Amino acid sequence: MPDLTPGVPSALSPLVRRIVARNPGPFTGPGTNTYLVGIDEVAVIDPGPDDKAHVDAIIGASMKERVRWVLLTHTHPDHWPATKRLVKATKAELLMFGKRDKDVDLTPARVLEEGDTIEGSEFGLEVLHAPGHHPQHVCYLLEEERVLFTGDTVLEGMYSVVNPSRGGDMAVYVKTLERLRRLRLSRIAPGHGDVIEEPKVRLDDYLSHRRQRESQILRLLKKKDGAKVKDLVADIYGSDELPPELIEAAGWQVHAHLVKLKAEGKVTGTTAKATWTAV
Numbered sequence: 001m002p003d004l005t006p007g008v009p010s011a012l013s014p015l016v017r018r019i020v021a022r023n024p025g026p027f028t029g030p031g032t033n034t035y036l037v038g039i040d041e042v043a044v045i046d047p048g049p050d051d052k053a054h055v056d057a058i059i060g061a062s063m064k065e066r067v068r069w070v071l072l073t074h075t076h077p078d079h080w081p082a083t084k085r086l087v088k089a090t091k092a093e094l095l096m097f098g099k100r101d102k103d104v105d106l107t108p109a110r111v112l113e114e115g116d117t118i119e120g121s122e123f124g125l126e127v128l129h130a131p132g133h134h135p136q137h138v139c140y141l142l143e144e145e146r147v148l149f150t151g152d153t154v155l156e157g158m159y160s161v162v163n164p165s166r167g168g169d170m171a172v173y174v175k176t177l178e179r180l181r182r183l184r185l186s187r188i189a190p191g192h193g194d195v196i197e198e199p200k201v202r203l204d205d206y207l208s209h210r211r212q213r214e215s216q217i218l219r220l221l222k223k224k225d226g227a228k229v230k231d232l233v234a235d236i237y238g239s240d241e242l243p244p245e246l247i248e249a250a251g252w253q254v255h256a257h258l259v260k261l262k263a264e265g266k267v268t269g270t271t272a273k274a275t276w277t278a279v
């Protein structure tokens with residue numbers, strides 16, 4: 001069983017190593033996964049939180065001149081803040097997807113687009129725009145091994161959070177999951193948690209979980225003749241003793257579904273605090 005102990009590099013395949021950052025939590029599982037792809041030339045995916053010891057572990061796992069590229073799946077704060085420190089120490093090129101992100105003060109050496117490939121001496125990493133969790137979320141497909149690095153689009157051990165107030169879009173997210181399901185994959189290397197050995201099973205589970213949640217919300221709204229997000233959360237999770245941060249996240253998720261249902265003309269409502277009704 002590969003090691004999920006923070007700071008300890010573990011080899012997942014001939015081309016892929018993983019180091020878990022020291023930021024375990026309800027949304028990060030054992031911590032953020034930093035992946036090193038390649039041996040002679042290394043691409044680092046998601047340097048993680050700005051922790052010197054973690055950056056030292058990344059550099060220690062490769063000779064620092066071999067780190068050629070730093071890639072991000074998205075710019076949420078558990079994935080990118082170590083970027084500057086890593087780029088400075090290794091002189092690697094920072095490659096970022098799409099338009100300039102105002103939330104982070106990072107300047108890419110090159111801007112990536114959908115379908116681009118990062119060509120290392122031993123590997124090719126294809127860029128797949130995978131919006132939903134974040135508008136500019138990217139997955140990377142390691143062509144040689146058919147491993148997909150999914151960031152926070154697909155996780156192990158928990159469902160991804162889609163928060164409308166942080167750029168999340170449930171309708172777009174479901175489309176992204178459907179697209180990923182059509183890919184031929186051997187494994188998924190998620191942003192948090194261990195490697196997923198059966199990608200299709202996991203993606204089917206993710207899709208059916210979202211479909212079930214959506215019909216549950218619609219059913220409750222029809223029955224209640226209008227409800228607020230917090231009432232729906234209480235109905236869905238019942239007397240389960242969820243910690244407050246997970247209750248809050250459940251609210252984002254319900255709100256994200258309501259926004260999707262509204263766009264489909266099935267419900268009316270506005271903000272997370274408003275009353276929503278079935279049409």
Ligand SMILES: [Zn+2]
Pocket residue numbers: 027028032076078079152191192
């Ligand atoms: Zn994350």
